[in-house]
Amino acid sequence: MDRSSHPRSRRIAPVVAVVAAAALTLAGCSSSSGGKKSEEGGANASAGKATTPRMTVAFVTHASSGDTFWDIVRKGAEAAAAKDNIKLDYTSDPNAGNQATLVQNAIDKKVDGIAVTLAKPDALKSVLAKAEGSKIPVVGLNSGVSDWKKLGLLEFFGQDETVAGEALGNRLNQVGSKTAVCVIHEQGNIGLTQRCDGVKKTFSGKLETVFVNGADQPSVKSTITAKLKQDSAIDHVITLGAQTALTAVQAVSESGSKAKVATFDLNKDLTGAISKGSIEFAVDQQPYLQGYLAVDALWLYKNNGNYSGGGQQPVLTGPAFVDKSNVASVAKFAANGTR
Template sequence: MRFSRLIAAAGASVLVLGASACSSTGGKPASNGGGMGSGTADTPRATIAMITHEVPGDSFWDLVRKGAETAAKKDNIELRYSNDPEAPNQANLVQTAVDSGVKGIAVTLAKPDAMKAAIENATAKGIPVVAFNAGADAWRAMGVKEFFGQDEYISGQGAGKRVAAEGAKKAICVIQEQGHVGLESRCAGVKNTFPGAEVLNVNGKDMPSVESTITAKLQQDPSIDYVITLGAPFAMTAVQSVKNANSKAKVGTFDTNAALVGAIQNGDVQWAIDQQPFLQGYLSVDSLWLYINNGNVIGGGQPTLTGPSFIDKSNIDAVAEYAKNGTR
């Protein structure tokens, strides 16, 4: 394939990003398996595996997958998506992809130590690996070529500063998955800029349990005036917990979904930190296509940041337009 054709196809990639480089949505966008419409590259058909730590039912991953599907459609890629929230099982999925002879792998590194051996097996066989969403501090040492996501500690610092600026005195930072390096970094960042924060661990696989745990904490300590959650579904649950406890605590969150749009508009949730999951999925697949067909590596050895940015009442109406399309 002539290089000029590759550049033309890459140009189409830029156009897609210009139209949809937004962020997390929620609710559950319909997945048609094809992403957004675009032209198709004339490069040879290739298979790429995307393996995440998705917990079933978390709408965040619908956005990641839609971005990945959009890039795959444009790039003439067969996308094989799989997920497991348990790190050893996720590592097994990576090994299965290696054994099947895929041309590239995109993976999340929520628990890097458990993923290390499988990633090394992939790179040893010459399969390019990119990481996204989780593992910003671990990917280079594992031989991964690129990373797409946000610096979780910095995003946590931003949340802490925001809570402090709003006059809060005491906050809880709710971690829904213990041992997840990204979530722990978020809360560590919050505590760095807002010392009045403490961590509350909940079982993110059991939403009724999440609701009761947050409710009990608010009832136990009425001085808590802010709840910071690390995912949009948990923000909506926290809103209910605040009501259950007759608390006056405000709610802020990381990540968004369609349901959260209305919650920000009506004031139930004050803000959301957006890391653009659609963009993470898109860039992960597109970057592998570029590497496979032209040897390109994005980022110069540094992570490619897709966030953080705040969504609140000042800009939620603009985001809502994309949320309706299932790309934010």
């Protein structure tokens, strides 16, 4: 993709996700022209759906099977694709080498754009260079906020994981935590590591990192249970995904610990757990918005040459805290599988 025209010398303020979402949505909504072409030759949208030529977008993530977080991301991507007259080719593989192969497959198919997660950016460096050489625009989402620019991507949609971790660390200080464990459910995932590192940076208490296999929830529960039995001083278990958080609640119960559970990311079941008090709070990065904006951005770039953040700043979709005070307003969307 050609990023030579992007402004590089001027520092641009971070883009606010809400504003970006509104702008992108308006770009594809209905108008009084009834879908006719304008005098300038551009195609307008009709009845909330684009009448621009059909395009194909490959959406390639590092999602593991059964992780409901990625169902939410995919829903957002599918909503944007339906609005923008896009054929969405969604694929995923948690193995970085396999994910790179999926990107290569998309290049071979000569798709019109690629949206990709960068959980393990080094493994994707070579294939993303091939996409750039093939002049296929690529945007990043979810993972890779520290790497998307140097890998030549056009835009990025997600949260700064270090900043999110720092915010959670400060929240632990506010609630008086003294000893916590941060549970990483996928080794080598740079975004997850950044979360725990961010917590450690601001948390004034003792923090230990524990690695588990997120694809095997029974082993996750046994590992956390054993850790809580080993150290009764632990007052908070920090997990990095909704599924692991719900498993951690079970581990706390079985171990007899008085530790509280806090987490990153949401789903329907997790909002219910916050309402009941079994989970103290969650950091929400709005995965639906990430999927939606990534696909919509490729449509805007293809049809109008638009790009968010001036090619220099990410569009931040988080972090935001969800706890008992505001969970009701979030839960109604989580029930629809969009939050």
